[in-house]
């Protein structure tokens with residue numbers, strides 16, 4: 001026992017050398033007996049079903065993601081709740097479908113905290129079970145109470161919804177502010193150069209991508225023509241805080257080191273880490289170690305970078321002796337997209353690679369590639385490797401992990417599917433509601449997908465080459481016979497449409 005505490009303080013010392021001023025508290029309790037598995041959710045941003053080589057349908061090589069798949073359960077019917085980021089993250093953390101909350105839509109970087117600090121959350125549930133919790137990476141769930149002053153501690157923040165330690169970017173890598181926020185404080189800010197943020201108008205005298213394209217190292221293709229940081233223009237305006245502005249090329253390493261550091265300091269506790277990768281979301285800017293490595297342009301290269309990060313992170317779990325006591329869940333917040341606003345050759349260099357695999361649509365879409373994403377669960381020595389066809393949703397992680405941690409199950413949309421997640425059962429959900437743009441939803445039950453009629457553009461209206469899934473008529477697909485959703489059976493099977501519509505409506509209307 002004594003030896004253990006010495007090792008822990010040595011780990012803290014070593015980590016403090018890597019990251020000066022690190023804010024993770026090494027609370028006493030090194031002697032705590034580990035009864036529950038550590039839990040790590042690694043969550044990619046816009047990674048498609050076909051982007052992970054273990055799924056066998058793309059051209060990329062992702063050996064470390066594949067390791068999780070091959071040593072664990074690889075789900076072929078795993079769903080994010082939404083085809084965009086904020087809503088999917090909201091659901092994962094709250095166990096509530098996103099369309100039940102009006103505000104759960106892609107948020108600007110100055111949006112107030114979306115999750116009510118009084119609301120039950122997955123990390124709070126794990127805190128109650130004795131876990132030390134952290135989020136490292138992309139947040140995109142709002143911060144503060146509105147009119148945020150970034151020059152003082154932002155409250156409420158991610159710590160107020162259940163995380164003991166938080167090291168995050170507020171929104172996305174293409175939205176201001178381009179700074180990291182640690183436990184509510186912007187990292188590296190100097191008091192003589194305050195940070196100002198606006199989504200309404202530019203600050204006088206500040207260059208923008210639109211006015212000053214000569215300053216850009218990567219051109220925008222749609223949107224993304226506002227404030228410039230690191231030669232890349234973003235969504236929104238910012239001024240000042242220069243010492244705190246991130247360098248995109250270093251972002252992966254920055255998050256990885258914090259994630260590793262959390263494990264090193266908390267290895268003797270049960271810990272929960274939500275490690276939220278920023279890849280392959282735009283702007284795609286790999287470190288020079290990965291630039292040009294895949295021949296697929298920046299999109300391929302940042303996926304290679306993300307894969308490497310996962311490998312390094314798994315190595316840390318091994319080196320710290322906790323891999324066998326750690327449940328690892330890997331997934332993505334929504335499906336893939338090629339041109340999402342920057343001229344980065346994603347479409348030109350994709351070649352034969354199929355980011356969405358054999359699925360129709362992509363990010364933003366009600367068709368399956370929008371929400372059916374890579375999902376795998378590894379627990380070395382505890383899970384027998386397998387492929388599962390069970391329908392599971394990220395909204396179910398809350399109840400399933402509550403069951404695992406011996407906590408009361410939440411009373412919301414989250415279902416306890418712990419046996420499916422651990423590969424003890426092939427039974428998942430009977431049905432799941434999935435969301436596309438603007439809280440418009442579709443319904444999957446068994447092999448059937450029902451897409452109700454929606455007005456609106458059939459293609460994503462701001463220039464993304466992806467189908468929304470909207471149509472003026474109801475659509476019905478049989479996923480088993482027609483995985484690519486090419487044959488609309490609605491007119492042939494009106495009784496099936498009626499049956500599914502009733503069940504779907506009942507779920508929508510449930511309070």
Ligand code: NG6
Nearest residue numbers: 084085086106172222223340341462
């Ligand atoms: C869109 C952005 C897109 C991306 C997305 C959110 C434009 C034209 N497009 O509005 O680039 O940032 O929002 O992506 O601004 S998500 O993965 O965080 O949901």
Ligand code: CA
Nearest residue numbers: 045046085333
């Ligand atoms: Ca996303």
